[in-house]
Amino acid sequence: MVGIRRLIAGSAGTLLVGMFAGFVISSAVGVFIQDSGLFGASGESPIARAYMLGLLQRDPNSIVGIRPNQSIAQRAAELQGADSSRTTTSIQPLSLTYIGGATVGAYSVHIYAVDLRNSQGVDQFFPLALTVSGGKVVRSE
Amino acid sequence: MNETRAVVTLSLFAIGILTGVVLHTFVDKGPAENPYPALPKVEEPRAAHDVVAAIGADDAQSLSRLVDSTMLNDLDMALQPITDVRTTKFVGAVESEGRLLSAYVVTGKTTEGIDFVVGFVLRIANDQVVGVN
Numbered sequence: 001m002v003g004i005r006r007l008i009a010g011s012a013g014t015l016l017v018g019m020f021a022g023f024v025i026s027s028a029v030g031v032f033i034q035d036s037g038l039f040g041a042s043g044e045s046p047i048a049r050a051y052m053l054g055l056l057q058r059d060p061n062s063i064v065g066i067r068p069n070q071s072i073a074q075r076a077a078e079l080q081g082a083d084s085s086r087t088t089t090s091i092q093p094l095s096l097t098y099i100g101g102a103t104v105g106a107y108s109v110h111i112y113a114v115d116l117r118n119s120q121g122v123d124q125f126f127p128l129a130l131t132v133s134g135g136k137v138v139r140s141e
Numbered sequence: 142m143n144e145t146r147a148v149v150t151l152s153l154f155a156i157g158i159l160t161g162v163v164l165h166t167f168v169d170k171g172p173a174e175n176p177y178p179a180l181p182k183v184e185e186p187r188a189a190h191d192v193v194a195a196i197g198a199d200d201a202q203s204l205s206r207l208v209d210s211t212m213l214n215d216l217d218m219a220l221q222p223i224t225d226v227r228t229t230k231f232v233g234a235v236e237s238e239g240r241l242l243s244a245y246v247v248t249g250k251t252t253e254g255i256d257f258v259v260g261f262v263l264r265i266a267n268d269q270v271v272g273v274n
Contacts, residue, residue: 014150018157019164026165049172056177096177100232102246102258109260111244113180113235125237127244127274129219129260141219141274 044098048110048130051137055128056093056114067137092117099127108132180235188270189243189263190231196220196247197229208270215273219261223249232260241265242274 047066054063060078094115101110111129118124131139188207195203196216208216220226226249234243244262251257264272 011149011153014153015157015160018154019161020157021154022158022161022163023165024161025158026162027169044172046172049175053173053176093177095180095237096175097179097235098175099182099235099242099244099262100246101260102230102232102248104248104258105256107258109246109258111232111246111260111262113237113242113244113262115180115237123238125240125242127242127262129244129262129274131259 043101043110045101045108045110045132047132047135047137048101048112049098051130051140052096052112052114052128056096056116058091063137066135067140090119094123106133107138180237183234183236183241185231185234186241186243186263186265186268188268189234189245189265192263192270193229193231193245196226199226208273212270212273216261219273220247220249220259222251223247223257223259224252225250239266 051063051066054060060075064075094117095113096115097113099111099113101108103109109129109131111127113125113127115123115125129139129141130137192204192207195201195207204213226247228248230246230248232244232246234241236242241264242262243265244260246258246260248256248258262274263270264274
């Protein structure tokens with residue numbers, strides 16, 4: 001009985017270690033492929049894309065989990081700003097282009113070009129460089 | 142008996158690896174769909190290339206001739222916190238109605254000696270660098 005239990009525990013352990021190794025290897029290979037642009041990968045981070053879409057759609061709630069923690073007052077002020085800009089101005093995004101990026105250690109940089117038309121009908125074309133670390137956008141400029 | 146055990150253990154490990162890879166494909170979702178059109182990439186503009194070459198070569202004299210003082214200040218801000226540039230990499234350029242953005246990634250060390258990466262973009266108009274973001 002003890003022998004069978006030990007056999008099952010050992011087998012489950014081996015299987016779990018293998019699963020962990022497979023997950024880590026697959027993750028590392030994925031990052032390498034994304035960064036190197038192999039197989040047509042753009043290298044774009046899902047976090048950076050989500051952040052850009054949240055910005056363009058003026059929806060601070062959608063990006064609250066992927067940027068550094070802010071105080072409640074900062075978050076409230078941001079929601080106020082987003083509400084007033086939604087009601088008073090109409091900004092029409094014309095294009096969102098991922099230009100490229102790179103990763104060094106725990107930090108990755110993702111650069112976008114944004115083309116939008118403001119309420120006066122003037123087109124604005126500007127870049128945004130996002131620094132992503134630990135699953136969050138830690139810098140945007 | 143020992144050989145059988147080794148084969149079973151290795152097989153279990155291999156099955157585990159495969160399961161981990163399959164699990165990763167379900168967990169790791171790619172970027173969300175971009176609802177906006179994307180602009181086509183263009184070649185690196187010559188003027189931007191010269192500026193970034195001067196940065197990469199740590200050639201302050203050439204850089205001082207290529208861009209004005211306002212842009213040097215903006216460049217300084219964009220490179221923060223890197224003080225010692227090690228590599229520069231052109232990642233792409235896009236154009237919209239004659240306005241061109243050329244993007245770069247710079248790696249280097251901070252004053253504390255920590256490896257860091259920053260991105261910056263040069264604005265080009267009429268074959269000249271007219272801004273730094």
